Amino acid sequence: MAKRRISARQRRIYRRRRIVAGILAVVIIALCWGFGWLLVRGVSAINYAINKDDINAIARQAAPSPKEVSGVKDCTANDVDLSVSASSATLSLAGSVKFTVTIKHHGAASCLIDGSNASRVLTITSGNETIWRSDSCPVDSRMLLMAGNDKDIQTITWNANATGEQCQQDATLPNVNRGTYVAKLSMKSNDKVQSDPVSVVVQ
Template sequence: MSMLVVVLLCAVGVAGGYGLGRVVDGARSLLAGPESLPADKVAAPEPLDVGGPATTCRADDVELGLSASATTVTEGSPMSFMVRVTNVGRVPCLFDGAAASRAVTITDETGKEKVWSSADCVDGSRPLLLGPEGVDAGEVHWKSVQGCAKKAPAVGAGTYQATASLEDVPGATSEPVTFTVAAKAKPHSDDAKDTGDADDGTASGDAAKSDDKTGDEKVGDDAADAADRDAKDEGDEKAAADEKAATD
């Protein structure tokens, strides 16, 4: 059938004034079919076995995000951090989502000197299976102190950095978040002076009031003594009169 088509095309081409060579080339291109593709373009990509056993997340599979509740906090005041873990891979993977693994570490401004880490204060594990584009978020609280002891010293005023990481996923870390710890406000010297002046005025008023009270008490005592003397004189005069009348 193909040969018959070629013969007919050749006859038509020659009759139409085309050269025999051009007609033969056209027939060959028609019979050759579509251009063949390279083997790597033809092969389909290997399908993902999303139903198979999940593997441990790798650093390339997850993305860590970290945000702070405030950019400035007063010495000794608490603050919190939100840690978000996102699966940016193509298959589900496993990681430890407990607070001991989802660690927030506080360092000095240079990032070299460690001040505090949430991983040092808690323990336990919480295996999580995170699907593609899945997100798991958790909050970490910090009391602006050094270490985990109940009476741990408070950090001093200055600039610090916070970074999130996954203990069981080496290399998985967040971008650092910078924040400031401000010193506590101290009482103003003028306020202290005003308070002292007020205390002095109160003390002076109390002293004057005490003096007034003493004077009033003294006047009262003098009046009582005078009344006693008058009563005594009256008694003496009466006694003398009675004695004279008895003699008469």
């Protein structure tokens, strides 16, 4: 039986049909894959929205509290010296005296110290009685990085008055009586860091 001959024109037509069919197959496969991917993402998004509160609760429980790490130690008695001096050794009733308070670094390494009046505290005493303190009222911290031969020098004025149990305006505090009073500088966080005492006389 004689085979049917296919003309060159028909072969070109068949070839184009096969190419078109192949392209359509690739397009269909790509569409199916894309639809499946969108379906999976949609289901995941719905599950996340439903369980969002539970996921956040678990995350909050698992996350540790952040810690502040500066890498610089706090100053100790081995790192700094405190000193205080008075502008006058005597003052009158209702008068005032200025104290120069100094923090001097002498340690081998850098260290941090709060140089505010609430931390580096000037205390006025009479015998065993505390008369006045620079930390009676709250103030902002004043962190200092001390290194080498650094010095921090500040002035604190005492108006020869006595602080109460609560923070009050300096002008409303009662005046002290005549007598000898002792001023000393110390660190509130470390009582081993303190200055030598300085005496002033209220006449």
